[in-house]
Amino acid sequence: MADRRKPSAGAIYVLLLALAVLFAGPFVWLVLAALKSRAEWAAIPTRILPAQAQWDNFTAALTDINFVAYTANSLFLSTIYAVLVTATSALVGFGFARLRGRGHRALFVVVLSTMMLPQILTLLPTYVLFARIGLVNTYWPWVLWGLAASPYLVFLFRQFFAAIPRELEDAAIIDGCGWVRMFARIFLPLSWPALITSFLLSFTWTWGDYIAPALLLDVDHTTLSVAITSWYRDPRGNAIPTVQAAGAALYMVPVLLIFLFAQRYFIRSVVTSGIKG
Amino acid sequence: MAARSWSRYSDRTFYLFVSPWVAGFLLLTAVPLGYAFAMSLTNFDGSSPRWRWIGMANYVELFGDADAWAAMLRTLAFAAIVVPASVAGALGLAVLLNRRLKALGLWRTIFFLPSVVPVVAMAIMWKLVFNRDSGLLNAVLAVAGLESITWLVDPMAFYALVVVSLWGLGGGMVITLAALQGVPPELEEAAVVDGANRWRVFQHVTVPMISPVLFFQVVTGVIASFQIIVQPLLLAETNSISGVGQVPRGTHLYMVQVYEEFFQSNRFGYGSAMLWVFFLVILAITLLVQRSSRLWVYYEVDNDGRS
Numbered sequence: 001m002a003d004r005r006k007p008s009a010g011a012i013y014v015l016l017l018a019l020a021v022l023f024a025g026p027f028v029w030l031v032l033a034a035l036k037s038r039a040e041w042a043a044i045p046t047r048i049l050p051a052q053a054q055w056d057n058f059t060a061a062l063t064d065i066n067f068v069a070y071t072a073n074s075l076f077l078s079t080i081y082a083v084l085v086t087a088t089s090a091l092v093g094f095g096f097a098r099l100r101g102r103g104h105r106a107l108f109v110v111v112l113s114t115m116m117l118p119q120i121l122t123l124l125p126t127y128v129l130f131a132r133i134g135l136v137n138t139y140w141p142w143v144l145w146g147l148a149a150s151p152y153l154v155f156l157f158r159q160f161f162a163a164i165p166r167e168l169e170d171a172a173i174i175d176g177c178g179w180v181r182m183f184a185r186i187f188l189p190l191s192w193p194a195l196i197t198s199f200l201l202s203f204t205w206t207w208g209d210y211i212a213p214a215l216l217l218d219v220d221h222t223t224l225s226v227a228i229t230s231w232y233r234d235p236r237g238n239a240i241p242t243v244q245a246a247g248a249a250l251y252m253v254p255v256l257l258i259f260l261f262a263q264r265y266f267i268r269s270v271v272t273s274g275i276k277g
Numbered sequence: 278m279a280a281r282s283w284s285r286y287s288d289r290t291f292y293l294f295v296s297p298w299v300a301g302f303l304l305l306t307a308v309p310l311g312y313a314f315a316m317s318l319t320n321f322d323g324s325s326p327r328w329r330w331i332g333m334a335n336y337v338e339l340f341g342d343a344d345a346w347a348a349m350l351r352t353l354a355f356a357a358i359v360v361p362a363s364v365a366g367a368l369g370l371a372v373l374l375n376r377r378l379k380a381l382g383l384w385r386t387i388f389f390l391p392s393v394v395p396v397v398a399m400a401i402m403w404k405l406v407f408n409r410d411s412g413l414l415n416a417v418l419a420v421a422g423l424e425s426i427t428w429l430v431d432p433m434a435f436y437a438l439v440v441v442s443l444w445g446l447g448g449g450m451v452i453t454l455a456a457l458q459g460v461p462p463e464l465e466e467a468a469v470v471d472g473a474n475r476w477r478v479f480q481h482v483t484v485p486m487i488s489p490v491l492f493f494q495v496v497t498g499v500i501a502s503f504q505i506i507v508q509p510l511l512l513a514e515t516n517s518i519s520g521v522g523q524v525p526r527g528t529h530l531y532m533v534q535v536y537e538e539f540f541q542s543n544r545f546g547y548g549s550a551m552l553w554v555f556f557l558v559i560l561a562i563t564l565l566v567q568r569s570s571r572l573w574v575y576y577e578v579d580n581d582g583r584s
Contacts, residue, residue, distance in 0.1 A: 012376075041411050225395060241408070
């Protein structure tokens with residue numbers, strides 16, 4: 001019976017605290033770096049706390065690069081993509097959940113297998129193609145990617161719509177309601193948790209994306225993610241780690257807030273798509 | 278049973294609904310892949326119009342390319358370390374949190390948040406932590422009286438990348454925790470009544486019950502580690518897009534190698550051949566993983582409505 005003894009509560013909290021320090025350490029170090037002067041950052045031996053919080057680093061982060069303009073670019077791209085991809089993925093997900101047509105099962109297998117296809121594989125040739133037809137330095141690639149629906153979100157919506165009772169569908173058909181109207185008037189209003197999840201997920205994908213804007217957009221059109229990695233430099237071209245830390249903190253706060261507030265939706269959606277994955 | 282004259286479904290409606298995805302798949306997945314295959318049969322350099330067909334020469338060269346082989350093996354090794362470690366770590370954390378705890382939400386959030394940090398911020402953050410002279414890790418080592426380590430160059434860079442990847446395992450923890458909470462307590466109690474100890478209950482009841490979720494994490498984890506490219510690029514010393522040359526050997530994963538062929542050597546043809554080989558390798562490994570699922574994944578009921 002000895003092994004049924006539970007570990008003491010105290011031990012568990014000590015373990016949790018140690019793990020929490022490991023997971024939160026990098027965040028804390030980033031914030032501390034953002035509050036140090038450059039000399040303090042470079043000091044040997046390493047100083048843990050700044051003598052005085054250098055809030056100027058945040059001002060510099062906002063002004064050294066055109067932070068507002070890059071934020072606007074990021075916001076614009078992320079919103080366009082998120083709106084379009086949520087709309088098209090809901091449509092397609094509904095099609096796979098509630099409709100039948102020749103080859104629907106085979107098509108759905110293709111959807112599932114494209115989920116397994118690393119996007120980086122298609123990105124490089126897509127970039128070459130887009131360059132040929134003059135889409136570099138425009139936002140059209142994100143419009144096209146949005147219109148194309150995302151297999152992951154299609155799957156999310158498909159799982160969501162498949163769980164809605166068939167009686168609702170039968171009643172609508174008896175009332176003479178067509179599929180398009182049924183989708184728009186009955187199913188879509190019911191699916192706002194999935195819609196929110198899809199919007200937030202796809203928004204943060206684009207907000208956090210680095211490689212596509214780095215390849216496709218120039219200095220004026222690019223996003224915040226590219227700007228903060230490269231352009232916090234002193235006149236001699238050296239990176240300024242303290243200001244970059246401040247910039248990175250400002251850049252990721254919106255994403256962290258989104259996930260903090262929407263954690264519940266997000267978890268539920270990942271769980272439903274995960275279990276039957 | 279239904280009257281033949283009336284049909285609930287029409288092909289046209291179905292295709293109308295799924296058409297965005299079908300068009301997108303053809304234009305933005307199938308066409309680029311086909312285009313890459315065509316490029317892989319040429320010596321195209323990305324700009325010059327004077328390219329020509331060279332048949333399978335790129336593939337022949339790739340077969341004898343020691344750097345490409347090394348990058349491929351390194352990528353496989355990376356996945357073989359990171360995927361099991363993060364699935365196991367996520368499971369461990371989930372088990373730890375799957376009990377009555379004070380401030381449960383806070384603990385969960387602390388472990389979960391790193392997994393949603395955008396990759397760019399993640400790289401900047403970890404560069405600060407791994408910094409040789411001013412980094413957190415070396416500061417801790419100094420307190421312990423140990424020598425500083427240069428983390429972001431060989432031979433440590435590979436392990437640094439592993440650490441960065443494991444830091445994000447909180448996403449898996451959240452999924453696993455939800456799965457654990459879905460395991461009916463009667464099952465575990467029944468096993469205890471039958472005389473099983475805690476470890477055996479965990480091993481023979483809990484883990485099989487949540488195996489679909491673990492499987493999901495293995496599949497997505499494998500795919501995610503194969504496509505890693507941004508972390509090595511940004512963790513390297515020169516963090517601009519042209520800084521690929523400085524990526525240390527240890528984090529020179531396959532996609533970094535492909536990227537280098539494209540944009541440093543301007544060998545678009547050769548890079549495309551590398552992409553296609555990678556595509557086939559990924560396909561094979563995904564099939565293998567799917568096959569293995571029959572051995573260890575338990576599906577309770579398949580009430581998916583697959584009619």
